[in-house]
Amino acid sequence: MITTETHGQAICLVDPNMPRLTAATATAFKDEVSGLIDKGYDRLVIDLAGVGFVDSSGLGALVGLLKKVGNRGEIVLCQPADSVMQMFRITRMDRVFKFLPDRAQALDALKEG
């Protein structure tokens, strides 16, 4: 189950709380974050520090969330492990998602945006 930290009425920091974002876990993750978006939190920082592996289903869940926030919101990913970043590079999704090094910078970026 994800943990969240809200910052104002629209910004939320999400910790997936799972070592692997994969076919086994992606649907539950997406459903939980999707519920946050439904509540109006459409500017999200997703902290990947604790996620050691992302597969195509995990990537698909993140893409689904990005599509859900659409133009009215934003998703910033932070602290991806090298192995996770490699998955984004292989699939060229490093060009689609915004990455920042840590939570503070990611939150600042959303507050300024």
Added chain:
Amino acid sequence: MPLMSVTIQPVLAEVDALAPRLTAAAQPYLTQDRLVAFEIAVVEALSNVIRHAGLRPDQPVGVDMQGSANGMEVTITDDGPPPPGDLFTRPQPDDPMAESGRGIGLILMCANGVEARRENGRNSLTLRFAAG
């Protein structure tokens, strides 16, 4: 050299439990970058079998892993119906905003060799990873 031979139940959580063990066993044979590619390809292949092979709970998935000076070889076997013959040769979708459909393309990108066979009523998929 045989490194590991295991069977898992056809549930996705089993893939998450097994994949780190397979990657650890592959570590002496592959560089760090190739290890990541190894885990991506093997996870995608196992997940694909479990999601799409129509296996019953009593039909396990076999995983055999071999290492050599040339690299690694992983063979995944199952008793499901045969997959489409063009599974690994059909054009792969190229929509960056797709939420699914990347698995086969990732297997082909991450493995150095992919061989799918049907033998004695079993599906067999061998993934090869070059050393270095």
